Amino acid sequence: MRALKRGFRNFRRHPLRNLVVILLLFVCLTFSLSMLAVKLASDSQVQEVKESVGNYGEIKVSSDYTMQVFEEERSKSESERQTQSRTMTAEEQLAQRTRFLVSEEITDAFSQEAEVITYDKVLDARISVDDLTNSAMESMLSMRERNVQTGGTAPAALSSDSFSFEGNTNGSSLSDFMVGSKKLTEGSFYSYQDYLKANPVVIIEKTLAETNELSVGDTLTATISGQSGKSGEVDLTIIGIYETVQAEEQVAGQETFNPMGDTLYAPLSVVQKLYNTPGYVQLGSYYFDSEDSVAVLQQVFDNELSDGTLEFATDQESFEVISDPLTKVGKTSMIGLAGALGACALIILLAMAIIIGGRTRELGVLKAIGATNRQVMAQYAVEVICICLVAIILAMGVSAMISQKMGNWLLSDDTATAEQSVTQGNGNGMPQMGFGGAMDSRLYKEGSGFSSGSQESLKLNVVYQGSLFLYGILILFFIGLLGMAVPVIWITRLKPARVLSIE
Incomplete structure (x- = not known):
């Protein structure tokens, strides 16, 4: 318990140093959580699209x-077609119609x-x-x-x-x-x-x-x-x-x-x-x-x-028109998430190396007066957790406000809009006979009207899900473990006699 109090006290005694580390982590964590929110939103939206399109x-x-039959009919003369029509049985006429x-x-x-x-x-x-x-x-x-x-x-x-x-x-x-x-x-x-x-x-x-x-x-x-x-x-x-x-x-x-x-x-x-x-x-x-x-x-x-x-x-083509930009956004956000988390790891490792390096004498004295490795590591663990906790709380609040803008930015980089030409007719102001026939590439679900010629803006709805809070805790745990790597290595190798001899 005493070690935990010392760690919290040390966190408060160095506000400027901790503020620099917190700001650096805050920037990277904000970007990480925003990318994670965009990734979750894009995956969720693709699943929703799968149930309605495609x-x-x-x-x-x-x-x-159909083209093969047309070519065969075209190769016949008019007299041959008339003769064939006159001599057809009822079964042949049905086959002709069907x-x-x-x-x-x-x-x-x-x-x-x-x-x-x-x-x-x-x-x-x-x-x-x-x-x-x-x-x-x-x-x-x-x-x-x-x-x-x-x-x-x-x-x-x-x-x-x-x-x-x-x-x-x-x-x-x-x-x-x-x-x-x-x-x-x-x-x-x-x-x-x-x-x-x-x-x-x-x-x-x-x-x-x-x-x-x-x-x-x-x-x-x-x-x-x-x-x-x-x-x-x-x-x-x-x-x-x-x-x-x-x-x-x-x-x-x-x-x-x-x-x-x-x-x-x-x-x-x-x-x-x-x-x-x-x-x-x-x-x-x-x-x-x-x-x-x-x-x-x-x-x-x-x-x-x-x-x-x-x-x-x-309607696989319609599905790809909608899902491809969302899938690309998801992949891009994963790359951004990985890069931001890597930057967080590097920041915390370097920060703790600088902090521990400047407090070698303090560590030596603590170990000389009987503090165990576990007690000393607990003290620094509290410092690491306090730094990471403040940074991630701030990051979660800000990322909730900017995640939607980040998603829109990524989506506009891939494709600003999905042009869904609802092909309901030939679009030249004249009616088409029938729908979905052998020579018609339209699907029945699209109807037989006129082409609307409209563009539907593809939007990514980034909703701050509850699962994001759990991911935030996992990120905090991950960064905290990395932050403890330097103190653990330093403390376990540090000998009090060597520190006192240097002094």
Whole structure:
């Protein structure tokens, strides 16, 4: 106890010397704790990102296979294609319609993997609807006619009563509504039960409904692809009306063209019936438990499901855009932390060497009058702990105030912003037909609207966590042990007789 009191008294008797050491340690410890806070924050944020981005994938027909089919079709003459079309059996016609689709057996089998938490199936097709005017398509057809008159060509499978039907298993999980590009204004979404029972219901666009004087409860008559007459007609009941958010914003800006007015939404089973492709979908959409599961699921797809015509597309690129800057910040902060702790160790070692070297006579006298090595080391241990404790308390307070600024500085050095181009369309002011098809690199989760062209600032939220206090104690313990290294070596080798003979 007496040794501890002597140590504390010696700490108070040399304020100037201790102040210099404390200031040096304070600077290094402040930087160390700030770097540690940034490291913990970046790691935590990367884990959060893994649960929301990078955990999505979809199975669809690959673009390579699609290009291969297009090249084969292009190599045929017009007469050959017409002859082939006339002589096709019902089975061959189904194969023709489904060559760019995926079997539900494959999408359902993949959904059974333990890493998959939710999944959906989607089909987008153009269907003819009687007594319904598609003004947007009429404009496109008039442009086509002018193009043909001047010697050009245009796609043939379009007409003024042709509409895009998008179907999935639950209307509330449609990507366009999930991302906010469209919102329901009247009625309700179709449910999972509607999908299971193939209830003939549909959601129609607001402008299209107003143009054709339709409301919730009215009925539309759609024609099944490849069929005619009464047997090929399906009556669809309107249960909801939606509006396109971008279109409403454009109206406010004197831009009245509604690019998505020809899209109708219906249960997947209904769209499959109308398109005459039972058991086939355009893609299977999956959400996983974490980004870490992507590699496992990719291996499952490659080994069990891949046949050369399908691909497993993920949002890994979006994850890397967000996580890479955070990961770089974490690595940089670790380097800064290691350097600052090294500087702390050097400071305390040199300081204690100077202190002990200037008090050799005092040590000799203490040992001469009977003080044991343990008692003398306890005295200096108190001095070391007092110096380190004051420095780290001050450092923790200041680092709590500057850690966020330090994180912003490191993040701006790597990349100030993460440009997340939400590719929702071709961005040139014209509508795209469908979404996520074999020739479309977009993912279904991104929706089928227009590109927002927005930049999302990547921010690092440095929260001063309770664990940082524990790390501070460990750093204090580490520096204290290093600080005691010099006194221990000096005291154990020091002989009182040698000190007195020098005097």
